[in-house]
Amino acid sequence: MNEKIEQLKARFNEQLAAAEDSGAVEKLRVAFLGKKGEITDLLKGLKDVSGPEKKEMGQEINRLKSYADEALTQKAAEIKEKELAARVEAAESYDITLPSAVEEGSYHPITLVQREVEQIFASMGFTIEDYSEIVDDYHCFEALNIPKHHPARDMQDTYYLDNGQLLKTHTSAAQNAIMRKYGAPLRAIFPGRCFRNESTDACHENTFFQMEGIMIDKNISISNLIYFMKTMLSEVFKQDVKVRLRPGFFPFVEPGFELDISCLICGGEGCPTCKNSGWLELCPCGMIHPNVLRDGGIDSNEYTGFAFGLGLTRLAMMKYGIKDIRDLNSGSLKTLAQFKY
Numbered sequence: 001m002n003e004k005i006e007q008l009k010a011r012f013n014e015q016l017a018a019a020e021d022s023g024a025v026e027k028l029r030v031a032f033l034g035k036k037g038e039i040t041d042l043l044k045g046l047k048d049v050s051g052p053e054k055k056e057m058g059q060e061i062n063r064l065k066s067y068a069d070e071a072l073t074q075k076a077a078e079i080k081e082k083e084l085a086a087r088v089e090a091a092e093s094y095d096i097t098l099p100s101a102v103e104e105g106s107y108h109p110i111t112l113v114q115r116e117v118e119q120i121f122a123s124m125g126f127t128i129e130d131y132s133e134i135v136d137d138y139h140c141f142e143a144l145n146i147p148k149h150h151p152a153r154d155m156q157d158t159y160y161l162d163n164g165q166l167l168k169t170h171t172s173a174a175q176n177a178i179m180r181k182y183g184a185p186l187r188a189i190f191p192g193r194c195f196r197n198e199s200t201d202a203c204h205e206n207t208f209f210q211m212e213g214i215m216i217d218k219n220i221s222i223s224n225l226i227y228f229m230k231t232m233l234s235e236v237f238k239q240d241v242k243v244r245l246r247p248g249f250f251p252f253v254e255p256g257f258e259l260d261i262s263c264l265i266c267g268g269e270g271c272p273t274c275k276n277s278g279w280l281e282l283c284p285c286g287m288i289h290p291n292v293l294r295d296g297g298i299d300s301n302e303y304t305g306f307a308f309g310l311g312l313t314r315l316a317m318m319k320y321g322i323k324d325i326r327d328l329n330s331g332s333l334k335t336l337a338q339f340k341y
């Protein structure tokens with residue numbers, strides 16, 4: 001072999017053996033095979049050689065070229081594998097004292113309020129029940145003393161499924177099943193997602209949360225209802241909350257009420273939030289209608305009870321000062337991450 005070529009190959013081998021990382025291998029590729037690389041130069045120099053020697057040298061240089069190319073590719077692959085193994089090892093031996101790049105999550109404001117209310121009622125002996133979001137007409141309306149074609153249905157238009165079932169419009173849809181499950185006496189709360197076919201604005205959503213509560217026993221009266229609501233609201237708002245009842249119509253309670261609380265922003269003086277009335281509407285409620293007790297398998301001569309339908313979404317908005325209801329379903333982390341536990 002031509003001495004010059006032989007020396008070049010030896011130098012190439014030496015330098016390749018010394019290369020320790022991908023960068024060094026790449027440099028060698030440029031130095032030997034690049035546009036101005038040494039092997040490329042040799043090939044270019046062929047034009048000054050003549051006779052049979054030219055052909056032989058040409059073949060030798062080309063052999064060296066493919067040899068160098070293959071050797072570089074192989075070395076690069078070996079190094080890449082080693083580098084990867086080193087990275088994996090480094091990742092396994094992590095340092096727990098380093099600051100974390102992972103951001104802490106947070107609970108949804110409705111979850112926060114729901115848990116708080118659940119805890120308060122649980123401490124007063126109420127069980128917490130779950131119920132499906134898809135229900136049938138009987139549970140959502142008929143078992144609640146709202147027969148077909150009753151005008152009260154107009155207030156609660158919802159989404160119907162092809163099989164005749166519907167998305168529940170209120171948590172009251174669970175009353176019948178829970179009465180049948182436990183019988184009387186009974187204290188239960190049941191939070192849930194509700195749906196109504198509404199056009200949305202800052203105060204209305206087609207999807208919202210309620211927390212229903214029922215208490216059934218001998219001699220239950222409106223004063224029991226007022227006591228439980230007042231206790232719960234004072235704990236949620238961490239201050240003494242005044243409540244008042246106004247008449248309200250719901251076919252499944254008799255008498256029925258709207259429960260208002262004294263405005264927490266102005267303390268009852270009157271402000272834009274309470275439309276200058278000093279009161280905020282929070283929770284429809286009433287004494288359970290005898291027909292509803294009867295359909296739930298409970299003797300209405302022996303037992304009475306109250307029911308309320310607390311607007312959890314409303315409560316969360318008041319507690320955290322959220323002005324637009326749509327923020328709650330927006331999935332915007334920027335909004336929701338402000339409510340840390």
Ligand code: PHE
Pocket residue numbers: 169170171172250253256284285286307308309310
């Ligand atoms: N279910 C009623 C609604 O969502 C509220 C309610 C519940 C009223 C319990 C009275 C008693 O409109």
